Amino acid sequence: MALLSVTNLSVVKRDRLLFENINFAVEKGGLLYVKGQNGAGKTSMLRVLAGLVAADSGEVCFSQQNIQTSRESYHQNLVYFGHKLGINQTMSAVENLQFWCNQHQVSISIETIFSTLLQLNLVGLEDIPVANLSAGQQRRVALARFWLKQNAQLWILDEPFTALDTQGIDLLSKQITKFLNSGGAVIMTSHQRLDLDYLTDELTLEYRI
Amino acid sequence: MAALMAILKRDLALAYRQRAELLQPMMFFVLVISLFPLAVGPESNTLQVIGPGVIWVAAILSSLLGLERLFRDDFQDGSLEQLMLSTTPLAMAALIKVLAHWLTSILPLILLSPLLALFLHLSEPMYWALLKTLLLGTPILSLIGAIAVGLTVGLNRGGVLLALLLLPVFIPLLIFATSAVESASMQLQYTAQLAIIGAMFLFSLALAPFAIAYALRVSQT
Amino acid sequence: MWKWLHPYAKTERTYHLCQSLLPWFSLLGLLVIVVATVWGLAFAPTDYQQSEAYRIIYVHVPSAVLSKSLYSAMAIAGFVGLVWQVKTSFMAMVALAPIGATVTFVSLITGAAWGKPMWGTWWEWDARLTSQLILLFLFLGVISLYKAFEDKQQAGKAAGVMALVGVINLPIIHYSVEWWNTLHQGATIMKFDKPSMPAEMLWPLLLAILGWALVSGAIFLIRMQNEIIRREIKRPWVVELAIKNASASKGK
Numbered sequence: 240m241a242l243l244s245v246t247n248l249s250v251v252k253r254d255r256l257l258f259e260n261i262n263f264a265v266e267k268g269g270l271l272y273v274k275g276q277n278g279a280g281k282t283s284m285l286r287v288l289a290g291l292v293a294a295d296s297g298e299v300c301f302s303q304q305n306i307q308t309s310r311e312s313y314h315q316n317l318v319y320f321g322h323k324l325g326i327n328q329t330m331s332a333v334e335n336l337q338f339w340c341n342q343h344q345v346s347i348s349i350e351t352i353f354s355t356l357l358q359l360n361l362v363g364l365e366d367i368p369v370a371n372l373s374a375g376q377q378r379r380v381a382l383a384r385f386w387l388k389q390n391a392q393l394w395i396l397d398e399p400f401t402a403l404d405t406q407g408i409d410l411l412s413k414q415i416t417k418f419l420n421s422g423g424a425v426i427m428t429s430h431q432r433l434d435l436d437y438l439t440d441e442l443t444l445e446y447r448i
Numbered sequence: 449m450a451a452l453m454a455i456l457k458r459d460l461a462l463a464y465r466q467r468a469e470l471l472q473p474m475m476f477f478v479l480v481i482s483l484f485p486l487a488v489g490p491e492s493n494t495l496q497v498i499g500p501g502v503i504w505v506a507a508i509l510s511s512l513l514g515l516e517r518l519f520r521d522d523f524q525d526g527s528l529e530q531l532m533l534s535t536t537p538l539a540m541a542a543l544i545k546v547l548a549h550w551l552t553s554i555l556p557l558i559l560l561s562p563l564l565a566l567f568l569h570l571s572e573p574m575y576w577a578l579l580k581t582l583l584l585g586t587p588i589l590s591l592i593g594a595i596a597v598g599l600t601v602g603l604n605r606g607g608v609l610l611a612l613l614l615l616p617v618f619i620p621l622l623i624f625a626t627s628a629v630e631s632a633s634m635q636l637q638y639t640a641q642l643a644i645i646g647a648m649f650l651f652s653l654a655l656a657p658f659a660i661a662y663a664l665r666v667s668q669t
Numbered sequence: 670m671w672k673w674l675h676p677y678a679k680t681e682r683t684y685h686l687c688q689s690l691l692p693w694f695s696l697l698g699l700l701v702i703v704v705a706t707v708w709g710l711a712f713a714p715t716d717y718q719q720s721e722a723y724r725i726i727y728v729h730v731p732s733a734v735l736s737k738s739l740y741s742a743m744a745i746a747g748f749v750g751l752v753w754q755v756k757t758s759f760m761a762m763v764a765l766a767p768i769g770a771t772v773t774f775v776s777l778i779t780g781a782a783w784g785k786p787m788w789g790t791w792w793e794w795d796a797r798l799t800s801q802l803i804l805l806f807l808f809l810g811v812i813s814l815y816k817a818f819e820d821k822q823q824a825g826k827a828a829g830v831m832a833l834v835g836v837i838n839l840p841i842i843h844y845s846v847e848w849w850n851t852l853h854q855g856a857t858i859m860k861f862d863k864p865s866m867p868a869e870m871l872w873p874l875l876l877a878i879l880g881w882a883l884v885s886g887a888i889f890l891i892r893m894q895n896e897i898i899r900r901e902i903k904r905p906w907v908v909e910l911a912i913k914n915a916s917a918s919k920g921k
Binding site for chain 2: 252286289290291292293311314315317319321322323324325326327328329330334338339341342343344
């Protein structure tokens with residue numbers, strides 16, 4: 240049974256048809272890798288899949304339910320990581336993550352947040368405003384969500400490896416593989432070569448004029 | 449509920465940390481009002497006549513200055529995106545953010561109003577009427593304003609546009625509020641004006657959150 | 670409503686519908702406006718109070734009447750677009766806005782011109798002039814919001830929301846301004862709308878309103894067509910149409 244199924248999806252942006260009549264499904268434990276040139280509509284595709292933007296036609300269903308109508312139950316099972324980190328610059332890493340967990344109904348102790356930040360090599364940076372962290376460190380703070388939200392079934396990641404060092408890429412790749420092995424589904428884009436030891440489905444978007 | 453409280457706490461904490469930025473509309477408010485005695489002369493009669501209008505116009509203008517802050521940072525850093533993907537209903541979250549904004553950038557203006565009433569020689573009944581209209585009326589500014597802010601948050605140059613969109617919409621509020629104060633100056637009843645402002649407030653309280661939520665979704669495209 | 674609208678959600682159909690309606694609106698509209706204007710300006714009886722100056726109502730009243738209807742039409746188009754997600758509806762909204770703004774502007778100018786002989790000043794803060802002025806601001810707000818967006822689909826939605834906020838506000842503005850006016854003005858204001866207008870004056874006025882509505886409709890149809898072409902310039906049917914038109918004009 241498909242976890243996320245997409246039927247006849249078309250998206251228009253700035254009066255330009257990005258793609259039309261796209262059909263695919265992602266199973267539990269499936270990894271879908273969305274490829275395409277710059278401007279082919281990868282980000283738009285992921286934003287539609289996450290439910291941030293409504294498609295111009297077609298339907299996205301999560302467990303057979305349209306994501307636009309059953310928004311809440313869908314978002315309970317989703318972690319989305321986009322171009323924008325969703326991290327407030329004047330708040331500290333811990334404050335940011337606590338707030339995020341609060342909004343996403345993840346009940347987690349502050350100790351767990353600290354130990355996750357430890358895993359992500361952010362020791363000593365937990366309590367200072369995020370603005371003082373480097374770009375890669377800020378990304379790590381945002382990526383901590385993938386460690387904190389345990390009950391998600393689907394991850395959508397848009398260029399997650401940008402600005403990460405090799406060790407960071409390694410950490411995230413391991414976490415993704417672990418999630419897939421436990422039955423989660425992942426949809427992602429990346430300009431780097433994927434170095435995951437896992438069976439990958441590919442979806443290539445053509446650049447259209 | 450806990451999630452909504454968390455939004456309120458977060459926004460209040462953020463406002464406190466960025467308090468220097470919050471002070472600017474307040475200083476603007478006081479400055480604009482002190483310009484009037486200098487421009488039209490210090491006769492207390494003249495000032496008393498134009499006083500309520502001046503305070504209200506200045507309140508509208510300075511609330512417009514502060515409004516942009518409402519969703520700007522959250523939109524730019526992606527917090528808004530994550531909030532939309534959370535289980536918190538967006539309309540409620542928006543309402544809480546408007547409340548936090550009102551508490552941090554409009555309430556201080558109201559707290560400053562006794563000083564300004566003094567500047568403009570308002571009589572005591574006039575001041576009480578002014579205070580009531582400000583308390584009932586400024587939430588309307590925040591609620592309706594938030595719709596326009598939600599729509600323009602994705603445009604990087606929304607400032608003047610925001611004023612263009614909102615000022616005509618605020619005209620009825622301005623009319624009723626200043627006329628309430630004027631009635632008070634003539635020792636007349638002004639319950640009718642207050643009731644109308646109250647009705648407008650409740651109406652916008654009921655509808656604006658959904659419009660704001662829709663506006664924020666439009667801005668995500 | 671939905672069933673009736675649905676075929677016209679397709680822009681190509683709408684384009685051709687506009688095409689076939691255009692001659693009716695434009696020719697009939699011009700005819701009616703000419704008849705009404707000549708009748709109103711030359712043949713209608715002179716007003717005993719305002720003498721010839723009243724004749725400006727044959728321009729002022731139609732523009733004032735239309736301005737509010739156009740705003741409502743724009744808001745309805747925006748509403749349909751927002752609720753049923755009809756793209757063409759936003760295009761209609763955008764096509765209507767500048768027409769509405771122009772008509773409102775005309776009503777302000779003619780109102781001011783009428784004010785000169787009546788009140789002795791070009792501008793009087795009369796309730797109706799004031800609410801027309803605010804209406805103009807509302808139109809301009811919607812237009813500038815639409816223009817501010819690069820993505821016209823997003824622009825349509827945003828402008829639609831603002832048009833709706835405006836249309837809810839319109840009656841409140843109207844009554845607040847009227848009320849403000851009665852508070853601040855005494856007997857200096859003359860009421861122009863006499864309940865008993867003789868039929869010889871009324872008929873050309875009604876005709877003028879109809880003519881203005883038809884001409885506005887014609888301009889709307891042209892603007893709508895332009896908007897469709899501008900937005901869909903890359904669609905195959907537009908390309909085909911352009912080729913067909915080009916070969917037709919060559920044939921001449």
